[in-house]
Amino acid sequence: MFDIGFWEIMLISVIGLVVLGPQRLPIAIRTVLKWVNTAKSMANSVKNEISQELELHEMNENMIKASKQGLDKIDPDLKASIDEMKENVEQLTRPYKNNVDDLMNAQAKSQKEAKIAEAQTQVLTENEKSEPNISEAKTSEPTPSKTISQQEK
Numbered sequence: 001m002f003d004i005g006f007w008e009i010m011l012i013s014v015i016g017l018v019v020l021g022p023q024r025l026p027i028a029i030r031t032v033l034k035w036v037n038t039a040k041s042m043a044n045s046v047k048n049e050i051s052q053e054l055e056l057h058e059m060n061e062n063m064i065k066a067s068k069q070g071l072d073k074i075d076p077d078l079k080a081s082i083d084e085m086k087e088n089v090e091q092l093t094r095p096y097k098n099n100v101d102d103l104m105n106a107q108a109k110s111q112k113e114a115k116i117a118e119a120q121t122q123v124l125t126e127n128e129k130s131e132p133n134i135s136e137a138k139t140s141e142p143t144p145s146k147t148i149s150q151q152e153k
Contacts, residue, residue: 020028
């Protein structure tokens with residue numbers, strides 16, 4: 001990895017022994033080994049993530065090719081995975097689609113009701129304009145000047 005030979009390792013260990021002493025050298029070696037193991041695990045995780053991304057990219061390219069060539073000529077496993085993804089998407093969108101449909105129906109119903117109410121108010125206002133006022137008709141009737149009891153006397 002770093003192209004370090006046997007004599008370089010011996011030189012580093014002798015310098016470490018002289019600088020740190022026999023009591024602190026094992027602790028320092030353990031600490032360095034932990035750092036090296038952490039670096040290796042990070043490198044492996046990055047390598048795994050890159051390989052997963054490459055596989056996803058390859059699948060995406062295969063799906064694009066399949067859509068261009070037609071779904072009849074694709075691999076059965078790929079076709080099965082596409083069908084599975086379609087079903088999952090449909091299952092996820094079904095509740096939202098029902099809610100949207102319900103809202104659209106409710107909105108259409110309320111618009112119809114509003115139009116009916118508007119038409120009824122227009123008819124009522126036209127009727128009120130064309131008919132004479134009932135209270136005016138009652139007041140315009142002549143009132144008898146004498147009541148029946150006064151006529152008898």
